[in-house]
Amino acid sequence: MSEHVKKLNADSDVKIVDATLRDGGIVNSFRFPRGFADALYRANLAAGVDIMEFGYKVSKKMFDVNKFGEWKFCDEDAIRAVVGENATNMKIAVMSDVGRVDLKCEVLPVSESVIDVYRIASYCHQIEEAAGMVEYCNKMGYFTTCNIMAISKNDVSTLKGALEVIAKSPVDVIYIVDSFGSLYPDDILRVCDLYGETAYKYGKKLGVHAHNNQQLAFANTIAAYSKGVEYLDATVSGIGRGAGNCYLESLIGYLRNPKYRIEPVLEFVREHMTPLKKSGVEWGYDVPYLLTGLRNVHPYAAIDFLKAGREDYEEFLREITEDK
């Protein structure tokens, strides 16, 4: 019964996207220890990661540079200090949320930038604006993705409408994002079919970004992979907002694809993630995240619950059930 050990998926189309600095940065306001980003870059290169997301590109007019570390803004110089001209096969990505940046003020032509990929994060109701941002980045020469957030809150027809809009844009990859960690693997399979219907019609690829509220981030990611989703987000030790994300080390272990190596990630866990956790940075599964996942509400409620030192789970469950 160990057929899976022999599983060898040499499908060169799978792409691992490391979102450690970006989604992890939400946990500590992007204030990582000195040397963290450099070591992660080297680990990702050695592990064969395809795309490394450095952080957000947001407007400095809207966010105070004194309140966040450098990966909230991803200046070209900050990235270059880590990667030089990045003369490697690994692509560099940044994420921009609709409404939090004027890309026309920020985006250089790709030939002048060390960035390769813009990932546009959008709620369904902002999809027209997201499509505009995609179009702009595409014109400037970038590979683009659109990450449609909080889809567990949308009905199928709203989501279909949004998919139609973004699939008609020049976007390269459309992402399934389980923002609230509320989806189960069987939901993911259905969502993949729904996304595929529109995306493949327009020649787009699919990606997946899962959250670990119910300890299903990895299971949901490999469920999507089984449906042909090619862009798989993960973070080292699952670091990310609240319950965190799919563990990069689990994903590489599962894929058994010769282009990836798990050892550099294991080394990074020991040298950088364990000390980060010991320093007091908090992320990962906990009961309140399970409950917000179950009730399909934003994990902020759980983060606040934990910050307040509360343990009255039953009352919390009532609160988030009534809020719905």
Add this chain to the structure above:
Amino acid sequence: MSEHVKKLNADSDVKIVDATLRDGGIVNSFRFPRGFADALYRANLAAGVDIMEFGYKVSKKMFDVNKFGEWKFCDEDAIRAVVGENATNMKIAVMSDVGRVDLKCEVLPVSESVIDVYRIASYCHQIEEAAGMVEYCNKMGYFTTCNIMAISKNDVSTLKGALEVIAKSPVDVIYIVDSFGSLYPDDILRVCDLYGETAYKYGKKLGVHAHNNQQLAFANTIAAYSKGVEYLDATVSGIGRGAGNCYLESLIGYLRNPKYRIEPVLEFVREHMTPLKKSGVEWGYDVPYLLTGLRNVHPYAAIDFLKAGREDYEEFLREITEDK
């Protein structure tokens, strides 16, 4: 996209088996704080759990009563001190490993016992002996299960042979046990088909007992459930050897079956599991468990690695790879 919220599985044939004391007891030599078992019994009753496993029934000639807490032996008196005559709908189970007990010396006729269910744990090569134990317990009036362990180490034909032997016995439920936490949800689906082929032919039910080495215990349990597996093992907060088991609270949340309630489990987590963890009892996902899961080896190697305070994951991976 929130259809799962409306999912209502009122299939009365699903049975939740709480293995907290038994698999959790492996972690602390069955030495739980005073009142723990009583509170768990009340929580399980209030939560609607179908079967509560109290621990092992092993021979006191083979295991020193001074080295283990009472749930290693599950004397009738010890169980009765918690449950009285258990005048409830919840069944009481114990587990016996092949070769660790002479049931003829231990098992009372069911009419004189507070125990309802014997779960016989067996490796494939011991299956004839397991079938004999099942037969004896069945004759004495008990409901029986057979939990075939370490199946990820067996080839399909060996497993089929063992299934045929046990399915011809009077066993009520045959369990799929992922002892090493090495199986993925797609493996589980295949294993369910394989078990079902033989089990259903002889009118047997199926059960599943998953381990969390790759953070897939819950995902694997609900994958089995999706294939019609009816007996689902879980433990509160996933407590169990090494990486632990499927979380009872996650499973109840998922099932959305009106016969189960999550609140009593949440209360038990706060009042008993959080203090247990704070007292130094250790279980749950960690990197070395991921690696033994990936390499399909016994988690003992990972437990030893952690006890030794080692962090050289890459070397550990080489060791368990060469050992294979």
